[in-house]
Structure formats: C-alpha cells, structure tokens
Amino acid sequence: MKLQLTAPQSNLLNSKIQITGSKSETNRLLLLQALFPNLKIENLSNSDDAQVMQKGLEVTNGTVDIHHAGTAMRFLTSFFASQEGKEVVLTGSKRMKERPIKVLVDALKDLGAEITYHGNEGYPPIKIKGKKLVKSTVNLPANISSQYISSLLLTAPSLENGIVINLVGKITSVPYIKMTLSLLNSIGIRTEFEGNQIKVYPKNSAKDEVLTVESDWSAASYFYSIVALSEVGSEIKLSSYKKDSLQGDSVLSEIYKDFGVSTTFLNNTIKLTKEKDISTDHIEVALENAPDIAQTIAVTCFGLSIGCHLTGLHTLPIKETDRLAAMKTELEKVGGSVAITAESLTLKQENQMIPNVAIDTYNDHRMAMAFAPLVLKIPLKMNDAEVVSKSYPDFWSDMKHLGIQVKEL
Numbered sequence: 001m002k003l004q005l006t007a008p009q010s011n012l013l014n015s016k017i018q019i020t021g022s023k024s025e026t027n028r029l030l031l032l033q034a035l036f037p038n039l040k041i042e043n044l045s046n047s048d049d050a051q052v053m054q055k056g057l058e059v060t061n062g063t064v065d066i067h068h069a070g071t072a073m074r075f076l077t078s079f080f081a082s083q084e085g086k087e088v089v090l091t092g093s094k095r096m097k098e099r100p101i102k103v104l105v106d107a108l109k110d111l112g113a114e115i116t117y118h119g120n121e122g123y124p125p126i127k128i129k130g131k132k133l134v135k136s137t138v139n140l141p142a143n144i145s146s147q148y149i150s151s152l153l154l155t156a157p158s159l160e161n162g163i164v165i166n167l168v169g170k171i172t173s174v175p176y177i178k179m180t181l182s183l184l185n186s187i188g189i190r191t192e193f194e195g196n197q198i199k200v201y202p203k204n205s206a207k208d209e210v211l212t213v214e215s216d217w218s219a220a221s222y223f224y225s226i227v228a229l230s231e232v233g234s235e236i237k238l239s240s241y242k243k244d245s246l247q248g249d250s251v252l253s254e255i256y257k258d259f260g261v262s263t264t265f266l267n268n269t270i271k272l273t274k275e276k277d278i279s280t281d282h283i284e285v286a287l288e289n290a291p292d293i294a295q296t297i298a299v300t301c302f303g304l305s306i307g308c309h310l311t312g313l314h315t316l317p318i319k320e321t322d323r324l325a326a327m328k329t330e331l332e333k334v335g336g337s338v339a340i341t342a343e344s345l346t347l348k349q350e351n352q353m354i355p356n357v358a359i360d361t362y363n364d365h366r367m368a369m370a371f372a373p374l375v376l377k378i379p380l381k382m383n384d385a386e387v388v389s390k391s392y393p394d395f396w397s398d399m400k401h402l403g404i405q406v407k408e409l
C-alpha cells in the first residue's frame, strides 16, 4: 500500500487518541500468563507482534513463525527450551533470519538446553527440544540486545532453581530489563539486580492479579513529533498513560521539552502542548536506554531545520532493518545531510526540504511512523505503509483523526 500524505487543512487542536497497549509489556505478560494461567491482562497490544506471540505460545509441536517480532523470537526461545515434551522450530521473516540469536542460544545451552540451528549458525530458524533445565548460573554478553536477558528472566521463575545471570560488558537498553523485573515483581516473584548480576527466584504460582498494560510510549513518540512540528498552541491528548511508567521511552516527555513540547498528566491521559518555538539550532541526545525513539527524534530535528547528534545507537543495525543506514538514505532523499557511525547519527543543520518524496520503509514500522510527522512541513508519499501493523495497526486511521490527509495511491 502506497500512501500520499498531506498536511491537515486547519490547526491540530484538542484531538484525543487512545493508543494500543505497549507491545513490550504485552509480550512479557503473555509469556508470564502461559507460565501462570491465573494472571489476567487488560489493554493488550493489538499489534502483529503480540498476535504472533499469543499464537506461538499455544504451539506444542511443529513450526512457529514469528514473522518480524524480535521479542517473540527471543522470549519464545527460552520458553520452549524449558518446556519438557514440546519440540518446535522457531522461524521468522527473511530479516529475522539475519537478526542474531547466538548469545541467547549459547546461554541456554550452558543451562542444559537442546537447541540446533536449521539455517545459518547463530541465526533463526532454530530447532528446540524442550527439557527440564536445572542449572541456574550463566554468563551472558549484555551489549548486543537486552531481549536475550529479558528472555531468560521471564522463563526463570518456572525453572527449578531460578536463574543467576552474570552480565558481561556494557549493558544495553537497561530500562527494558528493569521492565521485565518489575513485571515479575508485580506477580510476586523475587528478583535482585546488583551491579552486573541479576537473580530471579523460582516460584510455583503467581498472585491472582489483573495486570493492566500501559499504552505504548514508543507509539506516543510520533505524536510528540507531530506536536513539535506544529504551530505554537497545538495540542494532542493521548491515553492511557501514567507518570511512573515501566517503559524507558517515557523519557520522551523530558526530551521533547527541548523541542518546545510540554507534557501534562491528567489522570490517565497525557496532554502534549506546543508551548514555544525551539531556540537552538543543534541538539545532542544519548539513546542507549531508548533506541526505538531515535528515528522519531532524527525526523523531528530535520522537520524543525535543526541539526542533531544522536548517540548510543549501536543496536540499531540489527533491528527490523539497519536503521542507521535506512535513516541516512531516507533523510538524504528529503534534503538532509547525514553522517553515521556504528553507534551514532549526525544530521547537519539544513533549511532545504524536498516535497513529495516517496519514503521507503524497509519492512520497518518505525521508518513509516517516524517520517509521517514530516507531513506537517512537506507533502510525502509512503511506500509499503502497511508495515505499521507490527506495533501500531491503527496508526494511519489515527493520523486521519488528527486531520492529516491520508490517500491511497
């Protein structure tokens, strides 16, 4: 599906959007619910990634295809490795077969798991024969993806001896690890995280809890960008959010202050307001704790005609696409000048913007959603716009709700 995007005819005022549940929280809670069936979950994400996770958890034998869902691939690996009697092949999209999983497979094998590669060594597809895992101490490189760590932590309470993970190297995407631990704690599982060591204690049952998933903060980032690129006085309300979020991407409310956007918490709703025009021509942001909002911030800066230097982006090359390369290509198509390294992106301050460019989305939902707000400055075309369903299936209808003109070509 190719879309033509055109700016709203009048100012965005007082729109209110209900955002789907966090896909990160949802996929964790779905796994915990498979281990502890008395758990009830509300406000589940309606994303493709949550659906493949839900379906995957029901399989006992055969092939599980998780498409593009990194969390499902990683979380299900530990789950199936520890499920005696189940035997599955975990596979995914062409890109998933390029996303590394060796660190996690090695750790699980150290714990006694039986996992073999069906394609390239170190990458999906993998064949897993579930076994009772009784060893509990493992070392794991922590600088590639936090999902490997969360995967082990989520399955750990169901292991006879729990788990002790010694993290090696700099720990990346730390808020996602803390989210996993908080969710374990909320159902009564004991955990410890001190220095480079994490422990999860075993547990046979969980509290009879109803857990409500907070709406997705990464999805909120596109609205922060829209407000930042709008006239002073514009506002959008989003629900359902809370001040003490488990999601690291809630740091948006701080970061976007620099773009003149304020955040007001009103019960479970956040109101984003464009308070003032930006007064700087360059911004620096370290994003090792919030990698999923890097694309949004880069496009906001381009749209505001300011330069930026974004760091801590070393995980971006192994996400849905090589996001650093994709951002450089697409920002340069609309007139930007971008330099990338293995862990950073630098956008030069530039005033030119080329209208009506067709943005390529590289099977990456965040390429489509990060570029969409630029419509406030120039009309755009979006190739393969359906990619958004990976995390946010209602994205385009919510854009229309704001008054953005979205036409299928």
Ligand SMILES: O=C(O)C1=C[C@@H](OP(=O)(O)O)[C@@H](O)[C@H](O)C1
Residues within 6 Å of the ligand: 023, 024, 025, 071, 144, 145, 146, 147, 150, 172, 173, 176, 291, 292, 315
């Ligand atoms: O655990 C999670 O839910 C996630 C962790 C992050 O991945 P990395 O730890 O690989 O950076 C993030 O990019 C991803 O979208 C979701």
Ligand SMILES: C=C(OP(=O)(O)O)C(=O)O
Residues within 6 Å of the ligand: 068, 069, 070, 071, 072, 292, 319, 320, 366, 391
């Ligand atoms: C990186 C992402 O997802 P995953 O790794 O779960 O595919 C994302 O949603 O930006």
